[in-house]
Amino acid sequence: MFAARSVASKSYLPFTRAQALGVGSLHGSASCPGAKVAVVLSGCGVYDGTEIHEASAILVHLSRGGAEVQMYAPNISQMHVIDHGKGQPVEKESRNVLSESARIARGNITDLAQLNASNHDGVIFPGGFGAAKNLSTFAVDGKDCKVNADVERVLKDFHKAGKPIGLCCISPVLAARVLPGVEVTVGHETEEGGRWPYASTAQAITALGATHCVKDVTISSLRLSHEVHVDQKNKVVTSPAFMCETKLHLVFDGIGAMVTDVLKLIGKK
Ligand SMILES: *[C@@H]1O[C@H](CO)[C@@H](O)[C@H](O)[C@H]1NC(C)=O
Ligand SMILES: *[C@@H]1O[C@H](CO)[C@@H](O)[C@H](O)[C@H]1NC(C)=O
Ligand SMILES: *[C@@H]1O[C@H](CO)[C@@H](O)[C@H](O)[C@H]1NC(C)=O
Ligand SMILES: CC(=O)N[C@H]1CO[C@H](CO)[C@@H](O)[C@@H]1O
Numbered sequence: 001m002f003a004a005r006s007v008a009s010k011s012y013l014p015f016t017r018a019q020a021l022g023v024g025s026l027h028g029s030a031s032c033p034g035a036k037v038a039v040v041l042s043g044c045g046v047y048d049g050t051e052i053h054e055a056s057a058i059l060v061h062l063s064r065g066g067a068e069v070q071m072y073a074p075n076i077s078q079m080h081v082i083d084h085g086k087g088q089p090v091e092k093e094s095r096n097v098l099s100e101s102a103r104i105a106r107g108n109i110t111d112l113a114q115l116n117a118s119n120h121d122g123v124i125f126p127g128g129f130g131a132a133k134n135l136s137t138f139a140v141d142g143k144d145c146k147v148n149a150d151v152e153r154v155l156k157d158f159h160k161a162g163k164p165i166g167l168c169c170i171s172p173v174l175a176a177r178v179l180p181g182v183e184v185t186v187g188h189e190t191e192e193g194g195r196w197p198y199a200s201t202a203q204a205i206t207a208l209g210a211t212h213c214v215k216d217v218t219i220s221s222l223r224l225s226h227e228v229h230v231d232q233k234n235k236v237v238t239s240p241a242f243m244c245e246t247k248l249h250l251v252f253d254g255i256g257a258m259v260t261d262v263l264k265l266i267g268k269k
Helices: 017-023 052-064 097-104 129-133 138-144 149-160 172-178 201-207 248-268
Strands: 036-040 068-073 109-111 122-125 165-168 229-231 236-239
Touching: 036 052, 036 149, 036 248, 052 068, 052 097, 052 165, 052 248, 068 097, 097 109, 122 149, 122 248, 129 138, 129 172, 138 201, 149 165, 149 172, 165 172, 165 248, 172 201, 172 236, 236 248
Parallel strands: 036 068, 036 122, 068 109, 122 165, 165 236
Antiparallel strands: 229 236
């Protein structure tokens, strides 16, 4: 269901500049030196694994914020191997999520089974179809999806410990599935002529029992105000990233705002 761009309502969501600015906030470049942050990957490449630019943006912003990063991925096989040039599955090819993710981690990666929330101050999940194909079955099952057992354990443990969780793009479905009543954003709720091709994900978020909050990647290129949703109670920070067809630098900066808010929550502890 998810791989096919659904033909949904093209109606434009009324969203005035004043309303937009009302929900936005200006993000300084907060740092939290020494914060120990785990990053959970799901392969390498947008259509069958982690979205590479999102992972890279997260790592750059964590580095700038002074965090100590450790990367993890599950030691399982990918649901698909996609030829990214053709956009089609490669028949009879199988790849391992942990070994593929090791490409992004420059080799330094650990089996997700060993991620222990006690050893970290926060956790971040980049997007990409891997989150919907390997970390969960969302790509196939939508609102009836199952979540990988280690992913579920990790999300619950960080949540229980009051440690922040950052997610972007499609990854917020993982929190929506595992943390009852959580508030997340996956961007807008209608396609708006192709600007939000995966807008139907917002309905699935609601069907999962979570609250969906409409957010942009960025409000105004003049003010450079990047939107995130911060669920203060649950300490869950989400940014739409590549759910929106927009410019790479805006996705990069929107993810920066997400990382900054995760680090701020860690600093407040
Ligand atoms: C791998 O990452 C961990 C966690 O950041 C770090 O402590 C370790 O030194 C790294 N190992 C190598 C070989 O870079
Ligand atoms: C991944 O699992 C395979 C098969 O169970 C095992 O041989 C391999 O050592 C595991 N890799 C890591 C890094 O744990
Ligand atoms: C997680 O780490 C803590 C502190 O190091 C330790 O007490 C606990 O046993 C670990 N949990 C697991 C499941 O390994
Ligand atoms: C090959 C395959 O489909 N691997 C797994 C990807 O992740 C989902 C969710 O955990 C599993 O159901 C798949 O088996």
